[in-house]
Amino acid sequence: MRLILIDHEAAFVTRVRQVARRAGLVEPVDEVADLSALARLAERNPQLTLVGMVSTTMAVRGAIKEFVQRCPQVPLIAVGGNDPERMRAALGEGARAYVRRGDVGEELPNALDVVRDGGVFVPPVVAMRPGGEPLMTVAGPVPAGFFREDAGKQLTPRQREILSMIRSGRNNQEIADTLDLTVGTVKIHITAIFKALGVRNRTQAMVAADWLDLPILAQRVPTEA
Structure with missing residues (x-):
């Protein structure tokens, strides 16, 4: 399973690589510029087992839904803040998981595990009552x-x-x-x-x-x- 990142912050990309390596759930993490590039990668390499991970700040409204319709075989993990509306929007468009940026170390291994098994990962968002x-x-x-x-x-x-x-x-x-x-x-x-x-x-x-x-x-x- 290969994790493909779409993010603008180099330090965060490094952090994700460290977390993924320690979790032992994915092969080396790669990067692409946007969801369109991820879709092209998936279409050119149908033999690869890919998981996408995209920052919600880099996915305009409807982009996740469009990607999921184009590449339903590639589960997508959305990354954002502790924001229930943004989380619901991303999952509503078809993302298979939502991971909070500040808690990626704790939540990404669980999200990868759940997504790999065909489930949907929802973080324990606080202050939602x-x-x-x-x-x-x-x-x-x-x-x-x-x-x-x-x-x-x-x-x-x-x-x-x-x-x-x-x-x-x-x-x-x-x-x-x-x-x-x-x-x-x-x-x-x-x-x-x-x-x-x-x-x-x-x-x-x-x-x-x-x-x-x-x-x-x-x-x-x-x-x-």
Whole structure:
């Protein structure tokens, strides 16, 4: 497996090479100028097992999606800051992993391992909780940062509806009011959803919902009596 980097900072490239070498998961790391160059490399060398790694600052909107459509066999790792919206945008366009630039030493080996096994890596992004809501976690065999792509088949219609509401940014009280449930019942459903997806928090659940292409539900406008 060869890692192909698209980044503008020499020091970061050196850091990635060191991390990849210590992890022992890839052959020597190479560089290309942009995603178009990576696509040409992949098309000229179909026998190579490539993984792309691109800084989100060097990929304009839509570029990742275009690359994934052109080279679906080449998994792409997006690199950026601790920014949930940028992470969701990159993964929504088809990147197979998102690694935070400042935590590349800890996250890249896990991302490479998950991507190699056909999974999607989502970092444990901090400070993502809605106001005052406790962070829910579940214990299980699924490693942090990975969600199963077949998880949508395991969800009940009610759980898919709640996951769509999570994707839309609704909190537990809003979900409960909309579905005429108690907040406690909503939390039970969310715990089951997290376990089915193999995710650890709402941000990762949103990414999973994006990947599963669940609908984004509009806020209901109350009707007058």
